[in-house]
Amino acid sequence: MQFANRLKNLGTESAFEVLARAKAIEATGADVVHLEIGEPDFDTPRFIKDAATRALDDGFTHYVPTPGITAVRDAFANYTSQTRGVQCVGEEVVVAPGAKPIIFFALMATINAGDEVIYPNPAYPIYESMIRFLGAKPVPVHLREENDFRLDVKELEKLVTRKTRMLILNSPQNPTGGVLEQSDLRKIAALATPHDFWVMTDEVYSRILYDGFEHHSIISEKGMKGRTILVEGHSKTYAMTGWRLGYGVMPKELVPRVARLQTNATSCAAAFTQIAGAAAYAGPQDEIERMVAEFKARRDLIVDGLNSLPNVTCRKPKGAFYVFPNFSAYGKTSKELETLFLEKAHVAALAGTSFGEYGEGFLRFSYANSRQNIEKAIERIRKALKELRAK
Numbered sequence: 001m002q003f004a005n006r007l008k009n010l011g012t013e014s015a016f017e018v019l020a021r022a023k024a025i026e027a028t029g030a031d032v033v034h035l036e037i038g039e040p041d042f043d044t045p046r047f048i049k050d051a052a053t054r055a056l057d058d059g060f061t062h063y064v065p066t067p068g069i070t071a072v073r074d075a076f077a078n079y080t081s082q083t084r085g086v087q088c089v090g091e092e093v094v095v096a097p098g099a100k101p102i103i104f105f106a107l108m109a110t111i112n113a114g115d116e117v118i119y120p121n122p123a124y125p126i127y128e129s130m131i132r133f134l135g136a137k138p139v140p141v142h143l144r145e146e147n148d149f150r151l152d153v154k155e156l157e158k159l160v161t162r163k164t165r166m167l168i169l170n171s172p173q174n175p176t177g178g179v180l181e182q183s184d185l186r187k188i189a190a191l192a193t194p195h196d197f198w199v200m201t202d203e204v205y206s207r208i209l210y211d212g213f214e215h216h217s218i219i220s221e222k223g224m225k226g227r228t229i230l231v232e233g234h235s236k237t238y239a240m241t242g243w244r245l246g247y248g249v250m251p252k253e254l255v256p257r258v259a260r261l262q263t264n265a266t267s268c269a270a271a272f273t274q275i276a277g278a279a280a281y282a283g284p285q286d287e288i289e290r291m292v293a294e295f296k297a298r299r300d301l302i303v304d305g306l307n308s309l310p311n312v313t314c315r316k317p318k319g320a321f322y323v324f325p326n327f328s329a330y331g332k333t334s335k336e337l338e339t340l341f342l343e344k345a346h347v348a349a350l351a352g353t354s355f356g357e358y359g360e361g362f363l364r365f366s367y368a369n370s371r372q373n374i375e376k377a378i379e380r381i382r383k384a385l386k387e388l389r390a391k
Contacts, residue, residue: 006133009129009132009133009135010129010132010133011125011126011128011129011132012125012129013125013126014125014350014351014354015036015037015038015350015354016037018036018338018342018348018349018350019034019036019037019348021342021348022034022036022342022348025342025343025346030346031346032342032346032347032348033346033347033348033369033373033374033376033377033380034348034369034373035347035348035349035365035366035367035369035373035374035377036348036349036350036366037366037368038174038236038321038322038366038368039235039241039366039368040236040239040241040291040321040368041368041369041370042239042287042291043239044238044239044240044243045238045239045280045283045287045288047279047283047284048238048240048276048279048280048283049276051275051276051278051279051280051283052272052273052275052276052279054275055271055272055275055276056272060271060272060274060275061271061272062271063267063268063271064268064269064271064274065268066259066262066263066267066268067093067094067095067255067258067259067262068093068094068095068247068268068269068274069095069271069274069275070090071278072095072274072275072277072278073090073091073093073095073247074089074090075277075278075281075282076090076093076095076232076247076249076277076278076281077089077090077092077093077249079281080093080219080230080232080249083206083215084217084219084220084230085220086217086219086220086225088249091252091255092249092250092251092252092255093247093248093249093255094247094248094250094255094258094259094262095245095246095247095268095269095274095277096245096246096247096248096262096266096269097244097245097246097266097269097270097273098233098235098244098245098246099202099204099231099232099233099235099246099247100126100246101246101262101265101266102229102231102246102247102248102258103126103127103130103200103202103231104130105248105258105261105262105265106200106229106231106248106250106254106258107130107131107134107166107200108134108261109254109257109258109261110165110166110198110229110254111131111134111136111165111166112134112135112136112165113134113135113136114135114136114137114163115136115137115163115164115165115166116136116137116139116161116163116164116165117131117136117137117138117139117164117165117166117167117168118139118140118141118156118159118160118164118166118167118168119131119138119139119140119141119167119168120140120141120143120151120168120169120170120173121140121141121142121143121355121356121357121358121359122143122175122176122324122352122355122356122358122359122362123143123168123170123173123174123175123355123356124170124174124175124202124355125354125355125356127168127170128140128356136165137163139159139164140356140357140358141155141156141159142155142358143173143176143178143358145313145315145324145326145362148178148315148318149173149176149177149178149315149324150178150179150180150181150184151169151178151180151184151188153184153187153188153191156188156191157191160191160195160197164195164197165197165198166197166198166199166200167188167192167197167198167199167200168199168200168201168202169188169199169200169201169202169218170201170202170203171201171203171205171215171319172205172206172208172209172215172317172318172319172320173205173319173320174205174320174322174355175322175324175350175352175354175355175359175364176315176317176322176324177299177315177317177318177319177320177321177322177323177324178317178318178319179209179213179317179318179319180216181216182216185216185217185218185221186221188218189218189221189222189223189224192224192227193223193224193227196227197227198227198228198229199218199224199227199228199229200228200229200231201217201218201219201228201229201230201231202231203215203217203230203231203232204231204232204233204235204236204237204246205236205237205319205320205321206232206237207236207237207288207292208236208237208292208295208319208320208321209292209318209319210292210295210296210299210317210318210319211296211318213318213319215319217230219249225251226251227251228250229248229249229250229254230248230249230250231246231248232246232247232248232249233245233246233247234246234277234280236320236321237280237288238280238288239291240276240277240280243273243276243277244269244270244273245269245273245274245276245277247277295321295367295368297371298321298367298369298371298374299316299317299321299323299367300316301367301371301374301375302314302323302365302367302374302378303315303316303317303323305374305375305378306323306325306365306378308378308382309378309381309382309385310385310389311327311329311330312325312326312327312329312385313325313326314326321366321367321368322364322365322366322367323364323365323367324352324359324362324363324364325362325363325365326361326362327361327362327363328360328361328362330385330388330389332388333351333353333360334351334352334353334354334359334360334361334362334363335351335353337351337363338350338351338363340384340388341363341380341381341384344384344387345377345380345381345383345384346380347377347380347381349363349364349365350363350364350365351363351364352364365377
């Protein structure tokens with residue numbers, strides 16, 4: 001049997017591979033603390049599930065227009081207008097089964113082979129994977145620990161060439177929890193217009209922020225709405241990972257092109273899921289506020305715990321639900337430490353290199369787990385590092 005050569009350029013998301021290994025260890029009777037998966041451990045709020053049930057009863061069980069149900073597109077556009085401070089309409093929205101299809105379809109609709117796409121590194125691995133798959137050149141911009149993993153606009157400027165077709169942003173950021181400030185976005189906008197490149201801004205963690213930080217989007221900067229693709233979704237904010245619901249806000253000219261790709265790939269997002277997504281924005285937000293407050297308490301716990309470990313440094317993230325501590329003092333690769341912690345300490349985490357070459361020396365821990373389990377994980381890692389130092 002032969003397979004397509006193009007698959008050689010397609011990467012993966014190693015969180016699911018580590019999850020499978022962790023499950024195999026659990027099957028032997030071991031207790032594993034799961035800090036590898038980027039998924040809220042809370043349930044979807046009841047009012048959203050009730051909205052989905054009503055939608056099923058009301059007959060939302062069939063095909064709907066590829067870009068999404070009109071009322072849902074309008075609701076998502078209204079939410080964007082309210083939260084980003086820029087006027088949006090439903091005709092600028094494409095609803096998809098998750099945020100990933102929007103990322104993929106938007107790249108496919110705007111990027112040609114040989115184009116250059118600048119993306120943060122370390123970063124969500126699907127960015128680089130999709131850039132390579134399309135035959136474009138991925139150009140990493142280094143997110144540095146000493147800069148709290150904020151993108152350095154001066155470094156970015158040096159990477160822009162006449163072949164630059166797109167810049168990908170992600171704030172709050174996976175895997176580091178770094179957050180771009182409004183001053184950063186203004187400087188980036190000042191680069192995008194004269195160099196005429198697209199900006200894709202992945203903002204799926206926009207509601208998960210701490211310490212009074214407010215979310216800012218580049219789409220609201222002067223002249224940017226016409227060249228920005230905003231990626232949003234319900235998975236993180238509303239604990240709806242399994243519902244597969246995401247959407248993009250983009251210039252009207254791009255919408256039919258992205259929709260045509262979706263027609264060929266998925267037809268449409270599930271109708272009842274779309275209705276539930278609109279209800280999520282319209283309903284009470286107190287459960288989301290409680291979830292973020294709990295994430296903050298866990299963040300403080302895991303950051304303090306990691307910084308108490310010998311020769312480990314951990315920045316305090318301003319958003320999302322990940323920490324990205326530096327273990328480079330131990331002289332082991334990130335992958336070696338990932339294996340050590342999983343197999344010896346029974347703590348599942350991800351090697352920093354799962355998020356790009358500049359992740360070497362780091363590991364990503366998701367604190368979407370209980371405080372009790374976080375404390376257990378820290379003590380297990382402490383013991384594993386003590387044994388490592390003793391060798």
